[in-house]
Amino acid sequence: MELVAFLECLTSASCIISQTAGGLKIGMLLFLVASGLTLVFGVLGVINFAHGALYMLGAYFSWQVMNTTGHFGLSVLLGAIGVSIVGLMFERGLLNRVYNAELLIQILLCYSIVLILDDLVMIIWGDEFLSSIGIPEIFQVPPLFVLDAIIPPFHLAIIGLSLLLAIGLWLLMTKTRFGHLVRAAAVNPNMLEALGINTTVIRASVFVLGSFLAGLGGALASSIGSVVSGMGNSILVESFIVTVIGGMGSIGGAFLASIIIGMARSFGAIAMPLFTDGIMFLIMVLVLILRPHGLMGDKK
């Protein structure tokens, strides 16, 4: 443990700003993916282990659109929309058949989709990792210096966009009729059906929204990282940790947990560089012991 370095960091404004900005960026990208996972679980009761594969597809779709059109915004948007369409096909074609099945059957189905998609992208785009799609020209400028802390403008854009999406998601779920129906479907779908609401459409919509968020996360990640088959596996594990810490099914919990994980990784890299992943799991274990339903999850 590098305690001295950590304490030095805590007494340095530039270090605190730099690590906080870094942690926020990590957390916000993670939130995009984890919010989709927790949303799908909250409403459908399904742990979508194919969520990471959808994230990967978002990166590949985005890469393809970027290489065809050269337009960053379009590539990110179409990447996410493309994944939504795949998500709709997955939910309508396969997943809805196992809603009432044992959990292991659901996981097996999702895992088979992971394997198929991992191999499919290699067949279509090749076995080599692909270069990132790059960042928009407007952000290809020298980084900002805030009290000697370096912050890339593109990271601020990612943080801002993710915050907007988080607010949008919150408004959607709490202030709209659709959100009320989704929350009702999560609590008592039978009652909703008895009232004449088409829960099939609600479930499909939720899965499409979850897929969109996964795809968007992948598309944004492809702007600053290589694109490769299997890239969704590690983000899936982190998203699952976020979901458990935040409380399964809680969007607000996922937001809070994502920031906690982002900060843990950012400051953990200074305090315990060999144990940053361990810190995440440690937080999860502590939450499970002290607050088993998660920070903002429903006790039931």
Added chain:
Amino acid sequence: MIKRNKHTRRTVIKNAALGIGALSFSAGFPSILKADDNIKIGVPTILSGRVAQLGISVTNAIKMAVNKFNEEGGLDGRKIELIIRDSRAKPDEAARVCRDFINSDNVDVIVNAEASGASFAVQEVIRESGTLCLHTVSETTSLTADPSIRAWNAFRFSRQGIHDAVGSAKYAAKIIEKKGIKKWMSINPDYAYGRDSDDTFFWALEKFAPGFELIGKGWPKIFQPDYTEVITKIAREKPDAIYSSLWGGDLVSFIDQASLYGIFKNTEFFAINLADYTTMNAIRNLPKGLHSATRYVAAWPDTEENRAYDKSYTDLYGDHPTNWSWEASIAIDYLINALKETGGTDNKKLAEALKGKTIPSFMGVGEGNTVTIRDRDQTITNYSIGWGTTIPKEPFIQDVQAANWDTIENLEEEWLTNKGWI
């Protein structure tokens, strides 16, 4: 009526853990069927997932050499038959695949194209069975240097960590002298190879340029998508130089992300695994002036033989060879030589034929452009190790300086003695 699943938190987490475990599970399939009179070679490798490119570039190189051998008539009419199987980079799966090769397929030789973790698992399988094994990818020094791991029937044809470390440190010492570098940081993948590379590089650097200050280390996980936390750490510490053994897509992501912070403007970056075509092609804007070892580039060694090898491979597969390709090519060249010399597949005779053998090679820098399988530890020496600086377009690397093998072997001996391995 809709039935809601009554998943409790515990069942969900338990089954989720099973799901994560399932993500790691895999099975392989034979790619080429066998015929009984052929010389059978089993190749465990990685053909799926994030590093599938490793297995594919290795098997391409192996097939290129084997096809040529078979077309020329084989060994008195006996042709080499390859059985290639996917381990998905899992040590237990690589071991299982090898046991199948030995027990079910009755292979004559195993050409192991697994990364370090799985290579150690393969080593234990072949030690038990006594099957001749040619390691073609693993660079972790202890595989052949540590007497407790070494096996009479295992030979290494890949780069070795300690060799690269000494070559790298010698080059870095020259840059230190030229640019007055004092403060170092390192960023290495958090597994056996990364730690080995970090230890050996700074140990060797202390020999050539004592007095530097190591102010911090970053240990990102292998295949980590986001390097922000280590990059902000670098930005805060402002080192004069960084050493890194990140590789493949991880190195690409790191360079792309670190560029956003302007890290490479004021910091000398020494990346041992950068100068491989797949990596350099994938970096969005390859910064000029990064320091890299020559993993595999057609421009180095600057010989007709090397350019001819690059052309043969590129004509066949439409892409340049990788570092793993040349390692596998040399392994097959050695095997074919030994087969011809012994006239059969007796593993003990083949092993004797391989030990201490020197052959000409496009990657050789020994006398007459040769490489040697050192008798003492059955590992390759006198292969090309060079360092240079990057340029954004082909040939990607310039001002290459060759490492001196006398220096490498002298310091290697000291290191092995310190370890108690000789």
